[in-house]
Amino acid sequence: MNKHLTRMQDIIKNSNYNNLIFTDFYNLYYLTEIKIDSGERMIALLINERGNYLFINHLFYVDNIDGVEIIYYDDIDDPIKTLSSYLVDGEIGIDGKWQSSFLFRLMDCHPSKYSNCSSVISECRLIKDEEEQQYMIQASKDNDEVMKEILNYLKLGVSEKEIHDILISLFEKKTRQPVSFDPIVAFGKNCGDPHHVSNQTILTKGDNILIDMGSHYKSYCSDMTRTFLQDERNKEIYDIVKNANLLAIQAINTSMTLAQIDKVARDYISSFGYGENFTHRLGHGIGLEVHEPYDVSKNSNIKIRNGMCFSIEPGIYIKDVTGVRIEDLVLIKDDKALVLNSFTKEDCFISL
Amino acid sequence: MNKHLTRMQDIIKNSNYNNLIFTDFYNLYYLTEIKIDSGERMIALLINERGNYLFINHLFYVDNIDGVEIIYYDDIDDPIKTLSSYLVDGEIGIDGKWQSSFLFRLMDCHPSKYSNCSSVISECRLIKDEEEQQYMIQASKDNDEVMKEILNYLKLGVSEKEIHDILISLFEKKTRQPVSFDPIVAFGKNCGDPHHVSNQTILTKGDNILIDMGSHYKSYCSDMTRTFLQDERNKEIYDIVKNANLLAIQAINTSMTLAQIDKVARDYISSFGYGENFTHRLGHGIGLEVHEPYDVSKNSNIKIRNGMCFSIEPGIYIKDVTGVRIEDLVLIKDDKALVLNSFTKEDCFISL
Numbered sequence: 001m002n003k004h005l006t007r008m009q010d011i012i013k014n015s016n017y018n019n020l021i022f023t024d025f026y027n028l029y030y031l032t033e034i035k036i037d038s039g040e041r042m043i044a045l046l047i048n049e050r051g052n053y054l055f056i057n058h059l060f061y062v063d064n065i066d067g068v069e070i071i072y073y074d075d076i077d078d079p080i081k082t083l084s085s086y087l088v089d090g091e092i093g094i095d096g097k098w099q100s101s102f103l104f105r106l107m108d109c110h111p112s113k114y115s116n117c118s119s120v121i122s123e124c125r126l127i128k129d130e131e132e133q134q135y136m137i138q139a140s141k142d143n144d145e146v147m148k149e150i151l152n153y154l155k156l157g158v159s160e161k162e163i164h165d166i167l168i169s170l171f172e173k174k175t176r177q178p179v180s181f182d183p184i185v186a187f188g189k190n191c192g193d194p195h196h197v198s199n200q201t202i203l204t205k206g207d208n209i210l211i212d213m214g215s216h217y218k219s220y221c222s223d224m225t226r227t228f229l230q231d232e233r234n235k236e237i238y239d240i241v242k243n244a245n246l247l248a249i250q251a252i253n254t255s256m257t258l259a260q261i262d263k264v265a266r267d268y269i270s271s272f273g274y275g276e277n278f279t280h281r282l283g284h285g286i287g288l289e290v291h292e293p294y295d296v297s298k299n300s301n302i303k304i305r306n307g308m309c310f311s312i313e314p315g316i317y318i319k320d321v322t323g324v325r326i327e328d329l330v331l332i333k334d335d336k337a338l339v340l341n342s343f344t345k346e347d348c349f350i351s352l
Numbered sequence: 353m354n355k356h357l358t359r360m361q362d363i364i365k366n367s368n369y370n371n372l373i374f375t376d377f378y379n380l381y382y383l384t385e386i387k388i389d390s391g392e393r394m395i396a397l398l399i400n401e402r403g404n405y406l407f408i409n410h411l412f413y414v415d416n417i418d419g420v421e422i423i424y425y426d427d428i429d430d431p432i433k434t435l436s437s438y439l440v441d442g443e444i445g446i447d448g449k450w451q452s453s454f455l456f457r458l459m460d461c462h463p464s465k466y467s468n469c470s471s472v473i474s475e476c477r478l479i480k481d482e483e484e485q486q487y488m489i490q491a492s493k494d495n496d497e498v499m500k501e502i503l504n505y506l507k508l509g510v511s512e513k514e515i516h517d518i519l520i521s522l523f524e525k526k527t528r529q530p531v532s533f534d535p536i537v538a539f540g541k542n543c544g545d546p547h548h549v550s551n552q553t554i555l556t557k558g559d560n561i562l563i564d565m566g567s568h569y570k571s572y573c574s575d576m577t578r579t580f581l582q583d584e585r586n587k588e589i590y591d592i593v594k595n596a597n598l599l600a601i602q603a604i605n606t607s608m609t610l611a612q613i614d615k616v617a618r619d620y621i622s623s624f625g626y627g628e629n630f631t632h633r634l635g636h637g638i639g640l641e642v643h644e645p646y647d648v649s650k651n652s653n654i655k656i657r658n659g660m661c662f663s664i665e666p667g668i669y670i671k672d673v674t675g676v677r678i679e680d681l682v683l684i685k686d687d688k689a690l691v692l693n694s695f696t697k698e699d700c701f702i703s704l
Contacts, residue, residue: 097451
């Protein structure tokens with residue numbers, strides 16, 4: 001049986017939960033190795049003392065899953081009613097991604113104590129085992145290489161959308177897996193919008209170039225941002241962001257919290273008067289999903305532990321003018337940060 | 353103010369709900385015309401007697417929305433706590449797509465009566481107004497044309513994935529909008545899996561060819577399936593499916609329920625002994641989303657009304673052997689079905 005599933009069964013024995021229900025695509029992959037997007041049709045894995053049950057629409061064929069009984073339903077059935085008949089008495093944990101429509105219906109069918117059990121599985125997924133660590137390392141290696149390759153396509157007159165599309169095809173060739181998120185390619189003033197969507201904007205002389213991209217290796221994500229400058233004009237903010245990135249990474253150790261790491265970068269950026277221009281968290285957890293618990297932010301009073309993997313991505317955004325973001329992934333090994341990206345941050349200049 | 357939003361305010365006045373919270377991407381577009389995928393970050397539109405409030409992360413810039421106050425939050429804020437401070441006493445309706453993690457948190461912050469208010473907005477979205485009807489009609493016209501174009505690319509030796517990718521680029525040229533779902537291109541025995549994912553399978557002599565595809569016109573979806581035969585072998589099941597499609601469409605009128613229409617097609621298919629091979633609902637509602645309430649299925653005791661739009665898509669699937677599905681969209685006008693797809697179902701043969 002899948003080792004992660006075994007761990008959930010242990011949790012049932014040693015927690016207040018009598019039933020755990022997992023419904024999220026990635027949680028289901030983590031626990032059963034199936035990859036099914038069932039759209040609006042309900043899918044749920046129930047774990048309790050009676051057994052492990054996967055409820056799934058008949059339209060989706062599933063191979064045998066060791067230790068899991070598969071319960072198929074049809075479009076004309078009420079799958080929530082079926083699921084409720086397999087519950088045992090006591091508290092029910094539901095993972096946080098489930099649609100509230102299903103939750104409301106289950107609460108009607110089976111009144112009981114309900115709560116969000118996302119943290120139970122997040123805590124497991126948070127700490128990458130040896131195998132998962134190797135996948136994270138390889139994913140970021142591939143990402144470094146694609147960043148090198150994309151430089152060959154950066155020329156004055158090219159559009160963000162063209163670079164964006166080339167990136168996707170480079171990843172397809174390199175990783176044979178989809179990108180882990182829609183790549184952000186921003187030129188010039190578009191760099192001032194941290195969530196810019198690549199469009200027909202043309203690369204012109206002097207523009208900053210920001211590229212935020214990632215893919216997968218064996219389902220585990222990469223994610224890196226680099227910003228390139230054509231001249232000295234934005235070198236000051238570049239250096240502030242780069243030093244914030246380096247200082248935060250150096251500060252990481254297992255006696256610190258994620259909030260403290262955020263503070264290191266934020267205080268540094270603020271000391272130059274750019275605090276208001278660093279509009280987002282310093283980073284986010286990553287693994288099977290590109291954004292996983294926990295954030296590296298003021299609110300994350302979470303101790304750093306070996307096996308955690310997260311991004312460090314300070315940025316300075318000057319709306320409608322320009323912006324810089326520099327992002328690396330780190331893996332916590334031997335109580336400190338192993339940086340998974342080796343693509344240079346020192347040499348930011350590009351001549352076109 | 354957006355006419356759909358005005359309608360929600362009327363519903364607040366005339367229902368048990370004192371607060372309505374909409375969070376779903378399409379509901380938000382329907383009510384405010386914004387299109388924002390905020391990922392795991394909370395977004396919510398609250399409507400109550402105090403006003404209309406959109407809660408959104410600062411990272412997403414929103415233009416002014418007439419009649420809506422925009423409340424920004426940062427990554428370090430607790431947006432659910434902020435939202436709860438804008439609630440008025442009384443019942444709270446939540447749309448069904450909200451993540452249960454947010455719902456659990458809101459229930460903690462603000463104990464009250466909660467229920468699923470999806471049906472409130474679904475009822476509005478169900479009945480397309482004149483403008484929406486024109487968009488649905490145009491979307492399906494475009495879909496018919498792309499189906500004609502893709503025939504030019506069907507040749508022995510081509511792979512499903514190649515046809516799939518060409519379809520996506522044809523749609524991009526024709527509609528300048530994304531596909532409404534990942535197109536299904538299935539050859540030969542893959543037609544026996546109703547949710548087949550296009551792969552490297554090569555088109556060979558004698559294979560059935562099943563293409564299920566759609567795009568958008570002004571954000572409204574198209575969706576059509578045709579199956580093509582190379583020889584007479586599967587003509588019997590083709591004709592059964594085609595006649596089931598035609599009989600169901602002819603039967604549609606505003607004195608019938610959706611369940612009764614499903615029964616027309618299902619009984620017909622069953623009378624030939626293929627009842628077990630028609631494994632899914634006869635159809636689904638469609639509009640801003642490719643799957644919307646209500647299903648055309650045994651469970652849908654919903655009266656058919658003018659302005660409704662749904663698919664009629666009977667199929668026969670013989671696992672690991674072959675399959676046929678024929679799907680059209682219909683719009684209910686003057687108490688009967690207007691078929692939105694004009695691509696032939698009569699001439700199913702293709703010579704390669």
